[in-house]
Amino acid sequence: MRTTTVGKGRRRALPVLVVLALVLAGCGRGQTATIDIPDDPGVVRTESGAVRGTVSADHRLFAGIPYAAPPVGALRWQPPAPVAQWSGFRDATQPGPRCIQDASNDVDRSETSEDCLTLNVWTPPPTGEPRPVMVWIHGGSFINGSGDIYNARRLASRGDMVVVTINYRLGALGFLAHPALGPAGDVGNYGLADQQAALRWVHDNIAAFGGDPDKVTIAGESAGGMAVCDHLVAPGSAGLFNAAIVQSGPCQAQYDLPTAERTSEKYAADAGCGDPATVAACLRGLPPERLQTPVLYGRIGTEQLSGPVTGTRTLPVDPMTGAARGVAANVPTMIGTTADEFTLFTALQYIRGRAFDATHYPELLSQAFGANAGVVAQQYPPDQFGGSVPLAYSAAVTDGVFACPADRLAGSLSTNQPVYFSEFDDPGAPAPEPLHTAPFPVGAGHSLELRYLFDVGGAPALDPAQQRLSDEMIDYWIGFISSGSPGAGWPAMHGDAGERISLQPNGNRVIADFGETHRCDFWAGLKS
Known part of the structure; x- marks a missing residue:
């Protein structure tokens, strides 16, 4: 028996900083009853369970796949935990919710949630031959954005490759570096750890989607480009990719641990969690809407941003220093800027x-x-x-x-x-x-x-x-x-x-x- 699942297109308004609008199929989320479809190109079995996506003439899309457990409750400001197994077929026909983000600078009114650690997989039609893989890390100053705004149909179909776009924790939930939240010298990089968890998921699962786990390129633009720079020098990212693309990433704009801790302590106090004896429990007890305001470590011109913290176990050295010292990953790299x-x-x-x-x-x-x-x-x-x-x-x-x-x-x-x-x-x-x-x-x-690379709307053709x-x-x-x-x-x-x-x-x-x-x-x- 052979079936396919085809979703109806929809458009979303998106922040101009990460371009605008992406057509994605959608039919609902969750699980479906177990059925036997041994040769359906719209069904793939991951290590956590089977997913059913959408199939078109020139590509497949599997959206909203969880790569880590929801970082909620006791898992807030913790490294990403393994995702729970599921039975049956998980509906993968529309993206998961965006991570909690800066509401003051958000023109995208689609759903946000702390339960947001999902990814989308775009593939060409299956052939049995392993394809190279690109993992895309979205921009947005580490305070806005999501992986599903990047429609990778053209890259997947024209390039005969697999493209993975990911969500990761943003703003205060992704990068708050209060010393009470974790071991000394290892706080503030939860969003970066999410990206590493997504890369491990790719290593373990991408072959089932037709991808080659030994030929993975990480790529990103703006904040995503900065994150790629961080992975070039982060010990926990070693071996998870074979090439890198940095687009418009101001990789010198990293923040050291003392600066991040001071800023985070003030953020916690302003949120009503200033008592050193109870600050961690207080922060973890706040409703997520109280944490939409991002923790901001610095600025680029008129723009403020959050982001990974250097001088930590997760990111011991900033990428500019690491590259100058020769300790960056020895992989082919593309670096791009725009003229203006x-x-x-x-x-x-x-x-x-x-x-x-x-x-x-x-x-x-x-x-x-x-x-x-x-x-x-x-x-x-x-x-x-x-x-x-x-x-x-x-x-x-x-x-x-x-x-x-x-x-x-x-x-x-x-x-x-x-x-x-x-x-x-x-x-x-x-x-x-x-x-x-x-x-x-x-x-x-x-x-x-x-x-010029992704299918997006919101501007003239x-x-x-x-x-x-x-x-x-x-x-x-x-x-x-x-x-x-x-x-x-x-x-x-x-x-x-x-x-x-x-x-x-x-x-x-x-x-x-x-x-x-x-x-x-x-x-x-x-x-x-």
Whole structure:
């Protein structure tokens, strides 16, 4: 007997920071009665039980599969525990709820829950041949987002590979580092531990979905890119992946344990859990809605974020230091940025009423660069950007926070392993309509390259030249995930030397002036 399950499509409103809208099938969640379907491509047996997903002509989707026990009650702020076995067939036709997240910055009104440690598996039609695997870690400043907003149909079907998208604990529930919550020196990285648990699930189960557990690439953008950097140096991630992709990950923006503990102690006190004798029980007794406000360890320009904590057993060293010392995982790595990273954030802040004018320029730079604001202002005067304060400010943060740290990371990693560096540079990249109300161009802003890789909505369609670029970008990723190299025409870096590729609709090209364009000598001198 052979049956398939096909769900009805639905769209969700999503935060623009992680792009918008994903069509996913949905019929309900939970368990179904045990039935005998020995050859149904919509049914897969995992180590915890069987799941029934959706089947289409060019792909399969198994959504909302739990990879760890619900981190609730006594398991709140604990490492992820094994998922319980189930009988029958678990319905895997729609994603699980998003993890609890920042309600003040959330335009996605779909369900959230502490019971959120699920993943989605996209596969091409089964053939019996093991396929390479990509595990995607979503962005959102470690305070927002979910794995199910990334429709990986094109990557799976065009690339003949398996794509896994994951949820992980966010904000305070994922990264609160109060010393009362765990062993000394090992608090604050619950969301990172969730990602490791998902990678272990992939190692143990992905063969049943047609994937090759010995050919796993971890990939992520923004906060997800930062997480990939962390896995490159985290002891518990060793051996769980064979290649890495870092997209727009400001991997220098990590937080040390003393800073995180001080911030977390204040967070607990503000939540009414300030008594040292009872703080852990008090925090674990709070309703989850009291923990929607994220713990914020720092900022990137105008943006605040949570995130993993360095100087801990889970993450002993920050990834920039680890890469410079040669202790990062020795795996092929792709590193990508966008040409105008911070214009998207500047546009969002402008829409929300933030002033970007000459009077406020010193304040903006001070917020982003502290005591270095004055020398940054001299290096990035608005008159070099057509008199535009928003563009001058965006260029400074793009260069100082994204472009040059990424280039420095690539240089460190490439002394021991092949590294392929790219800059997405489509000045007309489709952006969500609200961003067009800003009085300056967003250009190739942060996250806008993602709709060239995943099926997403919320912005105008790609034109023919952009569609060509999209196909080329997907093919580069396919080559890298399959073989460790994106293919001919994209040379690997070797230390600080080597080439970077510029991804453009009118033809990709190798660029030799990345450092000059982004003033990396200035930022290197400022850092020291």
